[in-house]
Amino acid sequence: MTTYDYLIIGHGIAGATLAHELRRRGRTVLVLDTYQTDSASNVAAGLMNPVAGKRFALAWRADDFLTAAATFYRELEQRFGQQFFFETPILKLFSSVAEQNTLLARSADHPWQNFVEELAPSLPPAPGVRQDFGGVRIRRGGYLAVRELLVALAAEGLEQGWLRRETFDWNQLVVGPASASYAGDVHARRVVCCEGAAAVHNPYFDWLPLTPNQGEVIDVECSGLADTQVLNKGAYVLPLGAARFRVGATYRWPPFAEGTTEEARAELSQRLASMTDQPFVVLAQRAGVRPAVRDRKPLLGVHPATPVMSILNGFGSKGVMLAPLLAGHFADVLEGHAELWPEVNILRYHALYVAARKEGGFSS
Template sequence: MTDCDFLVVGHGLAGATLAYVLRQRGYRVLVFDPGQADSASNVAAGLINPVAGKRFALTWNANELLPAAASFYRELEQCFGQQFFFEAPIFKIFGSLDEQSALLTRSPDHPWGDYVASLATTDPGLPGVQAPLGGAWLRHGGHVLVRELLAALAAQGEREGWLWRETFDWTKLVTDPTGARYAGRVQARHVICCEGAAATQNPYFNWLPLTPNQGEVLDVECAGLSSAQVLNRGAYVVPVGGGRFRVGATYRWPPFADGPTETARQELSGRLAAITEQPFAVVGQRAGVRPAVRDRKPLLGPHPTVPSLSFGGGYGSKGVLLAPRLAGLLADWLEGKAELWPEVDLRRYAALYRPAAGS
């Protein structure tokens, strides 16, 4: 029988960051993950963007989330001797005079704090970039090599024995007030579900208001396009080195396609063509399903009736930014050292819970 303090189900960004934080605090952690190549975390471009969306809104809780994310990824770089986090300016291209005017009207109020470095009303002359109306330069952003980061952590986990490459069967979990047992093989003090969109099929957490959506990204080669910054106009264009860029992302609601689609390829190619006049070649395409939530805030906290079981996830398209700080918050709560933030506490949806028949 394997004995651990915490059993984490899922090794995407939510599970991997939580498992790392708990292990750093000295706990015995066991992680179950089947190693799905097209998970949302493995598909993600890893963008960290302080100001996003058509409304040009400051990211929720940016002042706390951004420095926590940067610090966390730098720590992992030191741990593995490998660069994962690339700080880079983001140039948000104005797509119309109305958009330009709206931003210039708002700018005297400085609603974005230190995150908007400057607003340009003319083409800044970036190589290969079409920006006749200028745009906004954002700072304190960048991108993370998520696939590579998770691969490094997984290799460590398999080598050290705390990551088991298998699918967790929730029907084999037996819980009581003092802990949980799994399949006659594992004894844990507490179990945390970090399965992402798959939690919609979890018998303990399928009542949560997860609204998964599918996203696709392209990898392209474009030798003449500036790689000194991340570009954004209807799509993000993230430089990944060697004249390559990751372009994304689409949003598709159920029913989901089985893998990448030609429709998404054409959509993203069209968005890139609006940003650059340079020729480009699509060299890769991937699709994954994001674990979004109805109110666009994550879900953290305990099962309503099973004290030894909790949930962490629902990060949607902002997992790279959210995961580090929320892993620390959830770990603090598991240790009894802090309360969960009301905005992310899953108990805000307690009224949706209905016990299973016969339970």
């Protein structure tokens, strides 16, 4: 039996960043993961946007998260000699005069000023971009090549032996008061659950309000569209190079169909057409399932009754921006060097745990 400090379940963006952070600190880690082409991390375009949504709200702790993410991904780029992080301006296009007027009126005293490069009813023309009502140029945003980064980390993990490609079987996990064993050959001081939307089947954390949410993206070829920025207007358009772009993403709550749908393809094509006057061809379409949380804050913490078990999950559509800082923070918490931020602490849902325990709905 091999002993590890941490057994991590899942190697999406959450599990991968935590494993890297713990190994950087000299801890022994084993990650168990089943590669899934439709996982949220593999489908995600990796957009990092400090100001988003219909209300144009500043993201929670945007400066802290963006700074930590840029540093983390730049270090990995140097390590692997490959670019993963693309810091690119985001052009938020107004969809109506009403939206234009609302944001212009709010701009004088709104806290997102440090992230806004330009906000105007008309902007300099960009090839192929429809700018009927003007827009906002957002700085410090960009995107991460998530799949390429995870492939690089996984290749290293498989070669060095800290990553195994296998399906985790809860029936083979034996949890004690101070450690856990798995499949008869693994012993770990802690188990960290980072399995994304699959956490709804986790017997220790299935009381948390995590709901799978399906998103679809399309890759298109559009030779006449400028590729110097990310476009955003009800959907994002990310430049991939060679006149290719990724458009996404849809949001569907259960029940939803498995795989891609014609409905999502039509919706994304229509949204792209509202942002460009150039013809385009759809090259590919993919669907994935995100782990969404009721209050839109991630789920971090130690199980209330079984301290060997912990969770890092619930990043929704903001995983690439949130994961580096939260992985470092959670590593500090697990090592006893910090108190968990209350905004992400699973104890905010302790009442749900108590209710589930009374119903006998889970194993611990």
